[in-house]
Amino acid sequence: MKRILVGIKRVVDYNVRIRVKPDGSGVMLDGVKMSINPFDEIALEEALRIKERGQAEEIVVVTMGPTDCQQQLRTALAMGADRALHIVTTEALEPLTGAKLLHKIVEREQPFLVILGKQSIDGDNSQTGQMLAQLWDRPQATFASKVELTDSSAKVTREVDAGLETLEVDLPAVITVDLRLNEPRYVKLPDIMKAKKKPLESLPVADLGVETKTRIKVLKTEPPAARQKGKMVKDVTELVEALRQKGLV
Amino acid sequence: MSEILIIAEHAGGKLNPATAKCVTAASSIAGAKMTIAVFAADGAAVAAQAAKLAGVAKVITVDNAANQHALAAVIAPQVAALAKSYTHVFGPSTTFGKDLMPRVAALLDAPQLSDVMVIESATRFVRPTYASNAITTVEVDAGTQVVATIRSASFTATPEGSSTAPIESATPSAALPSHTRFVGLAAAKSDRPDLQTAARVISGGRALGSADAFKIIYSLAEQLGAGVGASRAAVDAGYAPNDMQVGQTGKTVAPDLYIACGISGAIQHLTGIKDARTIVAINKDPEAPIFEVADFGLVGDLFTIVPELEKQIAATK
Numbered sequence: 001m002k003r004i005l006v007g008i009k010r011v012v013d014y015n016v017r018i019r020v021k022p023d024g025s026g027v028m029l030d031g032v033k034m035s036i037n038p039f040d041e042i043a044l045e046e047a048l049r050i051k052e053r054g055q056a057e058e059i060v061v062v063t064m065g066p067t068d069c070q071q072q073l074r075t076a077l078a079m080g081a082d083r084a085l086h087i088v089t090t091e092a093l094e095p096l097t098g099a100k101l102l103h104k105i106v107e108r109e110q111p112f113l114v115i116l117g118k119q120s121i122d123g124d125n126s127q128t129g130q131m132l133a134q135l136w137d138r139p140q141a142t143f144a145s146k147v148e149l150t151d152s153s154a155k156v157t158r159e160v161d162a163g164l165e166t167l168e169v170d171l172p173a174v175i176t177v178d179l180r181l182n183e184p185r186y187v188k189l190p191d192i193m194k195a196k197k198k199p200l201e202s203l204p205v206a207d208l209g210v211e212t213k214t215r216i217k218v219l220k221t222e223p224p225a226a227r228q229k230g231k232m233v234k235d236v237t238e239l240v241e242a243l244r245q246k247g248l249v
Numbered sequence: 250m251s252e253i254l255i256i257a258e259h260a261g262g263k264l265n266p267a268t269a270k271c272v273t274a275a276s277s278i279a280g281a282k283m284t285i286a287v288f289a290a291d292g293a294a295v296a297a298q299a300a301k302l303a304g305v306a307k308v309i310t311v312d313n314a315a316n317q318h319a320l321a322a323v324i325a326p327q328v329a330a331l332a333k334s335y336t337h338v339f340g341p342s343t344t345f346g347k348d349l350m351p352r353v354a355a356l357l358d359a360p361q362l363s364d365v366m367v368i369e370s371a372t373r374f375v376r377p378t379y380a381s382n383a384i385t386t387v388e389v390d391a392g393t394q395v396v397a398t399i400r401s402a403s404f405t406a407t408p409e410g411s412s413t414a415p416i417e418s419a420t421p422s423a424a425l426p427s428h429t430r431f432v433g434l435a436a437a438k439s440d441r442p443d444l445q446t447a448a449r450v451i452s453g454g455r456a457l458g459s460a461d462a463f464k465i466i467y468s469l470a471e472q473l474g475a476g477v478g479a480s481r482a483a484v485d486a487g488y489a490p491n492d493m494q495v496g497q498t499g500k501t502v503a504p505d506l507y508i509a510c511g512i513s514g515a516i517q518h519l520t521g522i523k524d525a526r527t528i529v530a531i532n533k534d535p536e537a538p539i540f541e542v543a544d545f546g547l548v549g550d551l552f553t554i555v556p557e558l559e560k561q562i563a564a565t566k
Contacts (some may be wrong), residue, residue, distance in 0.1 A: 012379070012401050016274065017381045017516075018380075018382040018383055019306060019435075020382075020383050026383075027379060049347065063511075094360060095351070095361065096354060096355060096361070099351075110329045121380060123377070123378055124363070124364065124377060124378050124379070125522060126347050126351075126363060127350075127354070127363060128351075129351075130321065130348065130350075130351035130352050130355070131352070132351040132355075133322070134325060134351070134355035134356055135355050136416055137426075139322050139347075139354070140429075142321075142344075142347070142348045143344060143347075145491075145492045155432065157413070159491065159492075160345070160348075160434075160455060161342070161343050161345070161492075161500070162434060162436050163434060163435050163436040163492055164395075164434070164435040164492075165431075165434045165435075166431075166432035166433045166434075166435075167430065167432060168322070168429075168430045168431075168432050169428060169429050169430075170428040173428075179498050180491065207362040215360040215390070215393055216360050216362065217387060217388045217389070218385050218386070218387050219373070219385075219387065219388055220385070221378075221383050221384070221385045221386075222385075222386075223382070223383065223384070223385050224381055224382065224383075224384050224523065227541075229540070229541055229542070229543075230528075230543050230544035230545055231544070231545055231546070232540070232546045232547070232548070234544065235549050236547070236554055236557045236558050237561065239529065239547055239563060239566065240558065240561045242545055243506070243527075243529070246527060248449075248505060248506045248527060249473070249562050249565060
């Protein structure tokens with residue numbers, strides 16, 4: 001079966017204004033709207049389009065985290081994924097641990113393509129896809145803005161600092177996606193109903209044989225230093241004078 | 250003692266300034282011994298530039314035709330082979346470093362810290378999360394090898410020193426894959442300074458109204474020798490190309506002077522400019538959030554103000 005594996009993460013919705021807890025222990029999550037990481041939604045959309053073009057037969061979504069994550073898996077199934085895997089854990093996982101767990105799933109599912117978001121909008125690490133590619137000893141094409149598949153390879157356009165780079169990678173491969181790859185579809189009500197019947201398998205993290213101990217200890221979390229509101233100037237002359245005094249023009 | 254391996258980023262025989270920023274970051278670790286590694290087809294010119302950076306103990310060149318295009322899957326095993334005896338392996342938090350370093354971390358089975366803003370000690374680091382809305386201080390156990398990417402906007406570049414570090418060549422033994430091939434790079438052609446390293450940046454927003462109207466921004470930028478950026482709204486509207494986008498989903502900039510023209514100041518944009526030393530905002534809406542973070546704000550029509558600003562700056566020269 002030609003299978004694509006898509007990793008998704010449950011994160012604070014991107015429209016929510018983040019508030020740091022006053023005691024510095026983290027970010028306020030109680031009662032906050034949670035969603036699929038937006039980059040992962042784009043990853044799933046790309047997988048669905050590949051399947052709709054007849055270049056894949058099955059889309060499997062995987063996530064890791066507590067039971068609540070199943071909401072996001074159901075959303076992914078409603079978008080069109082065929083089945084879902086939930087690696088159940090209540091621990092915070094470091095990217096390398098996440099990549100090792102994904103590697104176990106890759107060994108089990110044998111996908112010809114793994115598509116992930118380029119980063120999650122909570123940890124902002126941008127590591128997991130690349131780490132998975134290395135553990136799997138396969139190519140990667142990160143920050144993708146265009147993906148073209150043939151039977152044995154993928155031509156991927158990447159958004160890099162210097163412009164747009166194009167790579168050709170042999171399959172199987174890992175692709176991580178950037179914002180402009182596509183616009184994810186909206187989920188319709190009948191699809192939500194249908195998604196309830198699609199298979200969702202829970203896998204206790206302990207059964208996967210990966211050491212999950214964290215090596216990066218978070219000591220404190222703080223809000224960023226606020227910028228002071230400056231001065232309003234009345235015209236260009238006053239602005240140029242102010243900039244000149246600071247040696248900026 | 251901390252032994253730090255810094256992976257040089259370079260293109261066209263020139264060392265990227267992000268590398269000198271990694272050196273600054275590394276030198277905040279007391280007693281750090283810094284080695285820069287240059288992976289290239291022919292790294293001699295780049296190595297010579299790296300060797301001049303103040304405080305660098307050694308430069309290692311790894312010349313190999315396979316290193317021509319900085320493919321992460323090809324370079325990572327060579328870095329890992331070289332990195333065994335180092336306590337820290339740093340790369341810039343650019344698309345080059347973000348692509349490469351996690352593969353290195355996976356090979357070394359080392360934890361990676363992305364986008365490091367402050368280094369408090371050999372084991373304690375500060376890094377942003379939630380699009381820089383939550384800043385975390387993290388620690389690893391002493392003796393844990395650390396891979397990190399260094400946030401360019403948070404460090405100044407190390408200048409050239411008075412001495413030159415020795416340059417050695419190395420041939421790390423690593424099997425290099427052939428499964429990844431470089432096809433091409435469509436570089437944004439520009440004579441203007443690079444956005445992420447420019448001392449001055451002028452950005453335009455949706456208020457410009459068209460790609461053609463951006464020429465008043467380009468013209469002011471030319472007068473100031475500035476890089477040109479754009480808000481996501483302006484990019485999405487097609488007024489400016491993708492690679493000019495400044496913000497959380499685009500580029501993070503840290504110039505001495507940032508001038509935002511017709512940009513309202515969405516959080517996603519402000520995230521990308523918060524390290525600018527001085528921010529100037531020009532906007533017709535006095536309630537625009539950009540004024541909350543601007544050092545100097547001017548309310549008015551940018552189509553009048555921007556050309557006037559260019560004229561007056563020209564007159565001061």
